[in-house]
Amino acid sequence: MCTKNTSCTNAENGYGYKCTCSKGYRGNPYLENGCHDIDECEDPKMNQCEKICHNVIGNYTCSCPNGYHGDGKKGGGIGQGCTINPSHLKEILVGVAGAIIALLFSIGFLYYGHKKMKLIRFREQYFKQNGGLLLQQQLDEPDKTTKAAKIFSTKELEKATNNYHESKIVGQGGYGTVYKGSLPNDTVVAIKKSKLVDQSQIEQFINEVIVLSQINHRNVVKLLGCCLEIEVPLLVYEFINNGTLFDHIHDPKKSSKLSWKTRLRIASETAGVLSYLHSVASIPIIHRDIKSTNILLDANHTAKVSDFGASKLIPLDQTQLFTMVQGTWGYLDPEYLLTSQLTEKSDVYSFGVVLVELLTGKKALSFDRLEEERSLAMFFLSSLKNDKLFQIVEEVIVNEGIIEQVREIANLAKRCLTIKAEERPTMKEVAIELERLRAMANHSGVSSTNVNQEEMVHLPRERTDAYMDTSGIMNTGYTNSMEDHIMPEFSGGR
Known part of the structure; x- marks a missing residue:
């Protein structure tokens, strides 16, 4: 009565025999094609792979990604698991460093742009404020x-x-x-x-x-x-x-x-x-x-x-x-x-x-x-x-x-x-x-x-041809002054 992907064993308590699904299969062993393959990779209890799990008929295999070596299985023993290759570690570090630098550059660029826009606004404000x-x-x-x-x-x-x-x-x-x-x-x-x-x-x-x-x-x-x-x-x-x-x-x-x-x-x-x-x-x-x-x-x-x-x-x-x-x-x-x-x-x-x-x-x-x-x-x-x-x-x-x-x-x-x-x-x-x-x-x-x-x-005058005209409360002219003083306001002034 045992069908495909099953095993037949003698009964333990008397006459006859019994059918069981083979290892890596589950289902009803007494039905035609009643035992079907188990996907161990989908079952956390059965999956013993550290990195990559490949399901095969009646079983599964483990492997490591590129840049790693080992059997890919959990356990931590010698030769077990996945160990990174030295050259690949360097590539990762370079990549991480590049990502950090790019992030910092982006933050700096945004900050500089914000600061520049703020400075432009201040300059526009002062330009208007100063006439x-x-x-x-x-x-x-x-x-x-x-x-x-x-x-x-x-x-x-x-x-x-x-x-x-x-x-x-x-x-x-x-x-x-x-x-x-x-x-x-x-x-x-x-x-x-x-x-x-x-x-x-x-x-x-x-x-x-x-x-x-x-x-x-x-x-x-x-x-x-x-x-x-x-x-x-x-x-x-x-x-x-x-x-x-x-x-x-x-x-x-x-x-x-x-x-x-x-x-x-x-x-x-x-x-x-x-x-x-x-x-x-x-x-x-x-x-x-x-x-x-x-x-x-x-x-x-x-x-x-x-x-x-x-x-x-x-x-x-x-x-x-x-x-x-x-x-x-x-x-x-x-x-x-x-x-x-x-x-x-x-x-x-x-x-x-x-x-x-x-x-x-x-x-x-x-x-x-x-x-x-x-x-x-x-x-x-x-x-x-x-x-x-x-x-x-x-x-x-x-x-x-x-x-x-x-x-x-x-x-x-x-x-x-x-x-x-x-x-x-x-x-x-x-x-x-x-x-x-x-x-x-x-x-x-x-x-x-x-x-x-x-x-x-009839004597010549040398300064009557060009003179200055000014307007407004003055705040111009430059000075090499050594002693400029602003006097206090006195009671007589207003």
């Missing part, structure tokens, strides 16, 4: 005669200054830091990073950038453009390569080479700029921080007035403003200091101190001197009163033997330093007087008493 749209609109106006103002990107200026490296710093002051940079066209520029920006004055700031960038005045540092993509706008100027007037006056090696004619020309050029700001500009401007560190000199010792960071517009219907006192000790108008009342005569006083610096070679304020000599302006006026002028005049000037011209400049400086502002001359009057004295110096054989007014009318 970039207004500036762009004004530059695109069809009636503009020039489009000299350029809007620089942060990348351009970072590259120009080697990411604002310390070695690129050429000046630091109360209003910011100045870096020397080089643009791709090899143009050397000065880049000023201001410390603060007044958001309420953005429109005036943009107007000023527009106007100053279009001015080509030989005695004003030219503004080339700005960058508005960061919180505090950057301003880009032409680079003046010969330092400040302060350096040339107070460095013994340089001051000995600064002749009387050169000093007089520098004073005349500076006065001409201030005269223009006060009298000729469409809206008068008070510089408010005239000092020797804010007068730069080029290779030919031509004066370049800079650092308009404290300047103020004077509306056409006003002659004075009440402001927070701002300026530099030693140059500060005492009447302005006491009353907070800013007028054009405040610049006159500061310029008077610069004149005295040119005459004496002494610093405007020095605590190394005796108490009565600390303030150069007061010391000068005292010396003049006591007829000791030539005891304090720079030796190199005395040696040139131009005594009368020195006296006239000293008297002009005295008038500029008058305590009462209303008694001081205007910058226009100062500029005319300096031009007269300069013409006399150029005609060294003619004394001041021999030059009549008719002759003076």
